[in-house]
Amino acid sequence: MTGFTGAELIAAFSSLGAGMAMIAMAGVGIGIGFNAGKTVESTARQPEAQGTLLKLMLIGVALTETAGIFALVIAIMLLFANPLL
Amino acid sequence: MELGPRIIFRIGSVPISETVCWSIIVSLAILLFAFLATRKMQTVPHGAQLLGEMLVGFVYKMVKDVMGDISDKFAPYCGTLLVFLGLGSMLGLLDFRPTTSDLNCTFPLALVTFVLIHYNAVKAQTAKGYIKELSSPYPFMLPLNIISDSMFPVTLACRLFGNILAGVILMGLVYSGLHTASAALVNLFADPDFTRESIVPFFQIGWPLILNFWFDMFEPILQAYIFVMLTMVFIDNGRHPVES
Numbered sequence: 001m002t003g004f005t006g007a008e009l010i011a012a013f014s015s016l017g018a019g020m021a022m023i024a025m026a027g028v029g030i031g032i033g034f035n036a037g038k039t040v041e042s043t044a045r046q047p048e049a050q051g052t053l054l055k056l057m058l059i060g061v062a063l064t065e066t067a068g069i070f071a072l073v074i075a076i077m078l079l080f081a082n083p084l085l
Numbered sequence: 086m087e088l089g090p091r092i093i094f095r096i097g098s099v100p101i102s103e104t105v106c107w108s109i110i111v112s113l114a115i116l117l118f119a120f121l122a123t124r125k126m127q128t129v130p131h132g133a134q135l136l137g138e139m140l141v142g143f144v145y146k147m148v149k150d151v152m153g154d155i156s157d158k159f160a161p162y163c164g165t166l167l168v169f170l171g172l173g174s175m176l177g178l179l180d181f182r183p184t185t186s187d188l189n190c191t192f193p194l195a196l197v198t199f200v201l202i203h204y205n206a207v208k209a210q211t212a213k214g215y216i217k218e219l220s221s222p223y224p225f226m227l228p229l230n231i232i233s234d235s236m237f238p239v240t241l242a243c244r245l246f247g248n249i250l251a252g253v254i255l256m257g258l259v260y261s262g263l264h265t266a267s268a269a270l271v272n273l274f275a276d277p278d279f280t281r282e283s284i285v286p287f288f289q290i291g292w293p294l295i296l297n298f299w300f301d302m303f304e305p306i307l308q309a310y311i312f313v314m315l316t317m318v319f320i321d322n323g324r325h326p327v328e329s
Contacts, residue, residue: 055314058307058310058311058314059311059314059315059318062244062308062311062314062315065244065248066240066243066244069243069244069247069248070240070243070247072247072251073243073246073247076088076247076250076254080088080089081088081089
């Protein structure tokens with residue numbers, strides 16, 4: 001293990017960390033899938049409530065997405081505005 | 086690779102970036118539209134006045150559906166947010182940097198919303214009721230409620246910022262990849278190789294419009310709508326405590 005400076009190692013592991021941070025998107029995908037599935041179910045049961053359901057679904061999707069967006073912001077921070085370097 | 090917005094000029098030591106310039110231009114454009122549309126008002130509207138009236142009517146109806154009786158007080162703020170955030174995020178269509186891909190644009194707006202929520206909550210419930218609501222269901226939940234309440238502007242700002250910035254990064258990657266692909270195709274047949282810069286990126290013609298439509302039109306409208314919707318819902322929730 002010679003030939004690596006500290007900064008290079010930090011850059012390498014930051015890139016790995018950015019990739020790992022995006023694993024959070026898996027959970028977000030599951031959450032949004034549940035959300036959309038339930039909305040389809042409810043719309044099939046009660047088609048006249050479609051407008052309200054769509055609105056509620058969009059809010060739910062936005063709230064679910066927040067966790068993933070935090071992961072994205074952290075990944076972007078690690079790649080472009082790394083506080084450790 | 087540099088990701089932040091370019092600095093256009095400085096006033097003293099304060100850097101003025103391109104997103105700040107663009108938000109001023111977008112605001113002026115909205116102002117100009119509003120001025121021109123209402124200059125010669127007609128009973129039967131057409132043209133700019135019709136567009137303006139449709140927009141205002143849509144916003145007032147949307148706010149009324151969520152907030153009920155006090156909607157008229159908040160509709161102007163919500164409409165301004167909707168138009169400004171929507172147009173500001175759609176600048177990517179013209180190959181400029183969207184104003185909302187800068188945390189300095191979204192965070193102040195989220196703070197305004199935060200102040201509005203808590204100001205109206207105190208006004209509607211009085212200070213005592215506000216603290217009681219904050220320490221519900223049990224008094225030891227007070228710190229947790231404060232933390233969760235103060236995270237609201239952060240999530241609101243980061244959601245808009247992250248979504249639009251992800252679109253900007255992705256569109257940049259797609260366009261630069263298509264440029265490289267066109268250069269590679271030309272250099273397959275050209276004997277002295279062309280440089281990447283001297284090649285017309287013909288692969289960029291046409292089909293990236295689909296991606297543009299998603300990231301620069303649908304996503305901004307959706308995110309602006311969600312921003313406004315959360316603003317309305319939380320202001321309304323603050324005014325009416327859930328327990329009652």
